[in-house]
Amino acid sequence: MIVxxxxxxxxDVPDADLPAIEQLDDVMVDAMxxxxxxxxxxxxxxxxxxxxxxxxxLAPDDVRTSELVVPHEGSTIEEVRALLAEES
Amino acid sequence: MVDLxxxxxxxxxxxxxxxxxxxLDGRLATWSNAExxxxxxxxxRGTTPDxxxxxxxxxxxxxxxxxxxxxRLSGIIQAKANRALDKAENPADMLDLSYExxxxxxxxxxxxxxxxxTARKRLELQATQLxxxxxxxxxxxxxxxxxxxxxxxxxxxxxxxxxxxxxxxLGAQHEQVETQQQQLETTAQRLQTQIEAFRTRKETLKxxxxxxxxxxxxxxxxxxxxxxxxxAGMTLQRAEEKINQMQARAGAIDELLETGALPDMxxxxxxxxxxxxxxxxxASGQVDAELAAMKAELAGSxxxxxxxxxxxxxxxxxxxxxxxxxxxxxxxxxxxxGDEVR
Numbered sequence: 001m002i003v004x005x006x007x008x009x010x011x012d013v014p015d016a017d018l019p020a021i022e023q024l025d026d027v028m029v030d031a032m033x034x035x036x037x038x039x040x041x042x043x044x045x046x047x048x049x050x051x052x053x054x055x056x057x058l059a060p061d062d063v064r065t066s067e068l069v070v071p072h073e074g075s076t077i078e079e080v081r082a083l084l085a086e087e088s
Numbered sequence: 089m090v091d092l093x094x095x096x097x098x099x100x101x102x103x104x105x106x107x108x109x110x111x112l113d114g115r116l117a118t119w120s121n122a123e124x125x126x127x128x129x130x131x132x133r134g135t136t137p138d139x140x141x142x143x144x145x146x147x148x149x150x151x152x153x154x155x156x157x158x159x160r161l162s163g164i165i166q167a168k169a170n171r172a173l174d175k176a177e178n179p180a181d182m183l184d185l186s187y188e189x190x191x192x193x194x195x196x197x198x199x200x201x202x203x204x205x206t207a208r209k210r211l212e213l214q215a216t217q218l219x220x221x222x223x224x225x226x227x228x229x230x231x232x233x234x235x236x237x238x239x240x241x242x243x244x245x246x247x248x249x250x251x252x253x254x255x256x257x258l259g260a261q262h263e264q265v266e267t268q269q270q271q272l273e274t275t276a277q278r279l280q281t282q283i284e285a286f287r288t289r290k291e292t293l294k295x296x297x298x299x300x301x302x303x304x305x306x307x308x309x310x311x312x313x314x315x316x317x318x319x320a321g322m323t324l325q326r327a328e329e330k331i332n333q334m335q336a337r338a339g340a341i342d343e344l345l346e347t348g349a350l351p352d353m354x355x356x357x358x359x360x361x362x363x364x365x366x367x368x369x370x371a372s373g374q375v376d377a378e379l380a381a382m383k384a385e386l387a388g389s390x391x392x393x394x395x396x397x398x399x400x401x402x403x404x405x406x407x408x409x410x411x412x413x414x415x416x417x418x419x420x421x422x423x424x425x426g427d428e429v430r
Contacts, residue, residue: 003158004162004165004315004319006161006319006322006323007271007274007275007319007322007323007326008271008274009274009278010316021158022156025156025157025158026156028157029155029156029157032157059281060277060278060279060281060282060285060316061281061282061285061286061289062312063308063309063311063312063313064308064312065166065169065311065312065315066162066165066315067162068158068159068161068162069158069161069162069164069165070158070161071157071161072271072322072323072326073267073271074264074267079326080157080161083161083164083322084157084160084161084164086164086168087160087163087164
């Protein structure tokens, strides 16, 4: 599974990591709903650590697209909301 | 029809193809006989498996899926990437457009890097200035205490505390700039590598794009590149926002440094009012000391006035007729003005 960390690049992450990634994703969603900046920052940091640790960084000329996109390291809830607002 | 597509909303282009179907199929036909479901086809239709799958899942499983931050971001980035490519009318154009965009992006990233470096230097300079001012206030507080002006010492320390907060915030901001700089440097390096690899690949692909296999390759190559470019664009935008915030803040701090931050104690506008007050207190203290010395001298020996040290003689000369009288209102005056502000 290809996971992109914005501002950093794409990682090929083992599928076995998916449940853990989804769980951190849920924590982020929940933290956003509650406006809990601390919990959000912690979950994002954990997520990025996990992707970097378990994943293999793809070469820049590898053209595969990513299935999941992780916000920039250090993003705040406000910044992620602004990114997501581009959906509509 | 391609123009219509290009001006369409991002979401519209990512939606299922039902209403746009015929036009898009027309465009596809001009491209190739790419198989439905191939990357090139998905690309041309402004959708990807991820996006399509996500839309499907959202409808099927509702809220939980649609709320995923990572999948929603993925959908957004793919939609943006596809929108960027909508302007291309054929695969060769798409390759060229893609290449131009990459080069353009790299230039933008390099400009942003220069901006970040400037912002960083400015922050460092300001931190030095704030620190110097804080040190000076500390010294002034000591001087004020030595002159028995606790009110002034308190004021100096209060201002020093304000500067301390500013310094702390500057430190946090400096960390942010470093992160921005790092991300932009990574982005620039990756774009550079990507551009070099893409330049050769694009010519090979253009030369062979008649073959349907190559069509799919072009779609794949371009959508992958486009995603990376979108990332670079978003990273760039974020960095620019941070730089703007930083510049606004730096402007505020410059202003603060200029005015000394602070309500002007003596209402004389600008300048270092604490220092002036200290100087005044010190001056009146000196007058007091000289007067005391003169009194002692007169009372003691009855000797000549010529024994006074020359500078004191000049200073004390005018006040000699009414011994002690002018000095006291002076000192009190300083005190009163200090109290007014408290």
